[in-house]
Amino acid sequence: MRCLVMEDFGRMAVAEVADPKVTAGHVVIDVVATGICGSDLHGYTGENGRRKPGQVMGHESVGRIRALGDGVEGIEVGATVTFNPLVVPAAERPLYRGREQHAPGRSVIGVNPSVRAAFAEQVVVPAENVVPLPDSVPITWGALVEPLAVAVNVVRRVAVTAEDTVLVIGGGPIGQSCVLAAQHAGATSVYVSEPSASRRALCEQLGAVPLQPGEPVEEQVRALNGGPVTVAIDAVGITATIQDALRATVAGGRVGLVGMGAPVTELQTYEVSTLERTITGSFCYSDEVFRAAAAWVADGSTDFSALISEEVPLAEGPDAFARLAAGADIPGKVLVRLDR
Numbered sequence: 001m002r003c004l005v006m007e008d009f010g011r012m013a014v015a016e017v018a019d020p021k022v023t024a025g026h027v028v029i030d031v032v033a034t035g036i037c038g039s040d041l042h043g044y045t046g047e048n049g050r051r052k053p054g055q056v057m058g059h060e061s062v063g064r065i066r067a068l069g070d071g072v073e074g075i076e077v078g079a080t081v082t083f084n085p086l087v088v089p090a091a092e093r094p095l096y097r098g099r100e101q102h103a104p105g106r107s108v109i110g111v112n113p114s115v116r117a118a119f120a121e122q123v124v125v126p127a128e129n130v131v132p133l134p135d136s137v138p139i140t141w142g143a144l145v146e147p148l149a150v151a152v153n154v155v156r157r158v159a160v161t162a163e164d165t166v167l168v169i170g171g172g173p174i175g176q177s178c179v180l181a182a183q184h185a186g187a188t189s190v191y192v193s194e195p196s197a198s199r200r201a202l203c204e205q206l207g208a209v210p211l212q213p214g215e216p217v218e219e220q221v222r223a224l225n226g227g228p229v230t231v232a233i234d235a236v237g238i239t240a241t242i243q244d245a246l247r248a249t250v251a252g253g254r255v256g257l258v259g260m261g262a263p264v265t266e267l268q269t270y271e272v273s274t275l276e277r278t279i280t281g282s283f284c285y286s287d288e289v290f291r292a293a294a295a296w297v298a299d300g301s302t303d304f305s306a307l308i309s310e311e312v313p314l315a316e317g318p319d320a321f322a323r324l325a326a327g328a329d330i331p332g333k334v335l336v337r338l339d340r
């Protein structure tokens with residue numbers, strides 16, 4: 001089979017490798033499409049140190065079951081599936097049920113360098129990580145379940161309801177997913193702070209109100225919303241955006257921190273203490289949240305098409321990585337098609 005190998009930082013290549021063998025409790029998936037994540041890009045450039053040369057990445061994926069390992073039941077060859085890339089050792093599963101992302105022994109398919117992940121024509125995953133999808137929605141939407149699960153998790157963590165007005169900071173693929181997840185949770189007024197014009201336009205297409213870049217976020221939110229919002233979701237995660245998130249929210253407001261822009265930031269502590277705001281961290285998703293995101297995609301109630309900007313064949317995968325790393329103006333997700 002063919003796959004996309006990160007030969008070195010900044011260098012991706014198409015390679016021919018042996019087909020993987022199915023093992024007990026696992027399935028082999030014929031991959032149809034895998035999304036390029038911001039974390040893949042930062043791994044590719046070497047920035048985040050979370051990817052290693054020689055690795056085959058890819059954790060946002062959809063495909064069809066090719067083979068079942070011994071003991072696998074309840075799923076059929078040919079079924080359309082996505083998979084939850086978060087793998088929890090069996091011994092930790094009972095204790096971390098409902099919060100699998102906290103399990104100390106967790107690993108992530110596509111991050112773990114010793115696992116050949118989904119930028120490949122075939123991928124092997126544990127059967128319990130597989131989530132079936134109906135054929136009634138476009139198959140490529142299955143590759144969006146993972147980033148949507150990240151968004152569903154933060155939206156749930158800050159408990160967005162129809163009573164809330166929401167500011168999303170960062171209008172990239174995760175911010176876009178947060179816009180849709182906040183709307184899905186009932187929020188009707190969602191504002192987005194994002195410097196890129198094409199991303200602002202995409203967020204507007206999704207029904208959010210884009211703020212003007214270069215103008216103070218807090219004042220714009222107050223003017224457009226008739227006062228501060230009740231919830232802000234920071235999908236960037238640097239000092240300036242956390243400050244914007246705090247200052248744009250009401251006293252008692254909730255700030256969800258899902259962006260990982262900087263490991264250390266400067267916090268305006270009085271903005272938290274004196275106004276009794278809450279900052280809530282959010283990372284990945286539980287198994288239940290991942291399945292909820294898949295069910296949302298499967299129910300056909302939301303059109304996710306706008307989230308996908310490009311689909312490139314495997315042979316053009318290296319070029320897609322190079323373009324994205326060079327800052328190409330691509331508003332939404334780039335999917336690598338492994339079936340082309």
Ligand SMILES: [Zn+2]
Pocket residue numbers: 037038039059060146147
């Ligand atoms: Zn991702």
